Amino acid sequence: MARPSEGAARGKPRKIVLVTGGGGGIGRAAAQALGTGGRHVVITDIDASAACETRRLVTASGGTADIVEANLEIAEETANVVEHAAAKGMLAGVVHCAAVFPQRTFARATITDFDQVMGLNFRAAFLLAKAAVPVMEVKGGALVLLTSGAVRLEGADTPFQRPFALYGASKAALDRWALGVAPELRDRGIALHTLTPGAFVETPGTRRIDRRAIPSLPIVPARQVGEAIAWLARNPRMSLAGRRLDATAFGHTWGPG
Incomplete structure (x- = not known):
């Protein structure tokens, strides 16, 4: 039997965390960690069947979850996802894991690739924040x-990193934007963080990456990254707001303990 979300058993609105890209990989790991930690998780993914499997895993471990199928490249769908999550209780956090990372040389890259990578990796984060902040600022919240x-x-011109020029640029834009707006959001009671895994994470998506150019990459499990995300998203960690955090340092230089 699924246990009630933290606070719901005491008659308080249950705390909701929205996780994008929750159908697999790091998003799934974050959803599981949040669910077992007492949050109701709204899982969004473009793949409804994958999201259903994540919900099954969350509920099997004692958490609660529901699903919104959405394409976050579409502004209206992004706003609808946040509205759905807010209607479930008190929106306490938004986690943006959804991303695309095609390996494209400049010769092969197209404007469609550019629009898709920037649209999901960066633009969707902006849209999620614009929709969620007015809701969360009432009682505080977290954006991860x-x-x-x-x-x-450093290393951007290596054989392994060259095909990820568009992906790296989209994440660099995300980091720069987050650093600039974090103080403003902190004044509104919202802690904004960016989190890097700190190493290669093996997921269904990353297994398709050609790693022959650099076979000795350090690897971190998705579960470890998911736990770091969940700790940040459960409650506003204001002392860490505006920080770019490394999941491999979770529990060592930052986090619980």
């Missing part, structure tokens, strides 16, 4: 945006 080590200028 998944970024990447691909933003680093």
Whole structure:
């Protein structure tokens, strides 16, 4: 039997966290960690069947969840997802894990690739924040945006990183934007963080990446990244607002303990 969300058993509105890209990988791991930690999770993904499997895993571990199928490249669908989550209780957090990361050389990249990568990885984060902040600022909340080590200028010209130029640029834009708006949101009671896994994360999506150019990449499990996300999203961590955090340091230089 699924236990009631934290606060619901005491007659308070249950706290809701919206997780994008929750159908697999890091998004799924974050949803599971949030559910077992007492939050009701609204899972959104373009793949409804994958999201259903995440919901099954969340409920099997004692949490609660529901699903909204959405294409976050469409502004109206993004707003509808936030509205759905807010209608479930007190929207306490938004986690943006949905992303695309095609391997494209400049010769192969198209404007369609550019629009899709920037649209989902960066523009959707902006739209989610614009929809969620007016709701969350009443009682505070958290925005957790998944970024990447691909933003680093060092090594950007290596054989492995070159095909991820568009992906890295989208995440660099996300980091820069978050750093600039975090103080404004902190004044409104909302903690904004970007989180990098700090290493390669093996997921159904990343298994398709050609790693032959750099076979010795350090690897971090999706579960570890998901737990770091969940800790940030459960409650506003104002002392860390505006920080770009590394999941491999969770529990060591930041986090509980």
